Amino acid sequence: MKKIIKYVMADILRNRIVLVYLLFLLVASFSVFSLEDNSSKGLLSLLNIILLIVPLISIIFSTIYVYNSAEFIELLVSQPLKRKSIWISLFIGLAGSLSIAFFIGVGIPVLLYEANMVGFLMIGVGILLSIIFVAIAMLAAVKTRDKAKGIGMAILLWVYFSILFDGLVLFLLFQFADYPLEKAMVGVSALNPIDLSRILILLQLDVSAMMGYTGAIFKDFFGTTTGMLISLLVLLTWVSLPVWLSVRNFNRKDL
Numbered sequence: 001m002k003k004i005i006k007y008v009m010a011d012i013l014r015n016r017i018v019l020v021y022l023l024f025l026l027v028a029s030f031s032v033f034s035l036e037d038n039s040s041k042g043l044l045s046l047l048n049i050i051l052l053i054v055p056l057i058s059i060i061f062s063t064i065y066v067y068n069s070a071e072f073i074e075l076l077v078s079q080p081l082k083r084k085s086i087w088i089s090l091f092i093g094l095a096g097s098l099s100i101a102f103f104i105g106v107g108i109p110v111l112l113y114e115a116n117m118v119g120f121l122m123i124g125v126g127i128l129l130s131i132i133f134v135a136i137a138m139l140a141a142v143k144t145r146d147k148a149k150g151i152g153m154a155i156l157l158w159v160y161f162s163i164l165f166d167g168l169v170l171f172l173l174f175q176f177a178d179y180p181l182e183k184a185m186v187g188v189s190a191l192n193p194i195d196l197s198r199i200l201i202l203l204q205l206d207v208s209a210m211m212g213y214t215g216a217i218f219k220d221f222f223g224t225t226t227g228m229l230i231s232l233l234v235l236l237t238w239v240s241l242p243v244w245l246s247v248r249n250f251n252r253k254d255l
Helices: 002-013 016-035 039-068 070-077 083-113 117-143 147-175 182-189 193-204 207-222 225-252
Strands: none
Touching: 002 083, 016 039, 016 083, 039 070, 039 083, 039 117, 039 147, 039 193, 070 083, 083 117, 083 225, 117 147, 117 193, 117 225, 147 182, 147 193, 182 193, 193 225
16 A cells, blocks of 8 residues: 555656646745735635635546546556555545645645644645545546546536535525524535535634624534534545545446
8 A cells, every 4th residue: 555655646746737736825825925914814815715726626636637547546456456455545645645735835834924723724624625625536536437527527516515505505595584594504514515614714713703693603613622523523524435435436346
């Protein structure tokens, strides 16, 4: 497993797309902090970049990489290696490489300008989002043989989590405006790792005051230590469940 992980990480970290991604995050991070007088405002601006760009690059790059590595994967399968070990090694290599790129591009500027609880939380959330969308990408890739369909599925999943989910939630809130759905929204937010990450960061930045009664409910739950731990467990579930499903599919797949 170690040799496969090292090979995958070395291959990805030399990839031009990953290097451009790293440089983009680095330039964007330093630019945001340089333009804002208050570093907390800089974090808020950087949050919007993280919630859109990190999941997009993670899911599309990982999907394409898995399809492009089809021959390499077939070669590994022909060796006396367990399929589970091969797939998990590929996942660790992809997730580790993109997490390193994120940490260098965003983590270092954040530590230089805002080395506090909020900064550490933002770095942790960004790394978790990178890992989550690598896991989702690998599940999408193993589900279909066709490269175009797999990439299309990955893009649709990103669109759903980043854009459509919020629209559906707003639609439900308007349709059932006469009912007290605020507490239910706490549970609904767990269905989207991007929304859950956004809420965790915004509450730490005290922006919840602008969210009205719903923000107060979120603050009461996510602002507590128990709420933070539950949120972390939910985000870890978003990693483990897609990985488990993709390993299960890979073990049964006829290559």
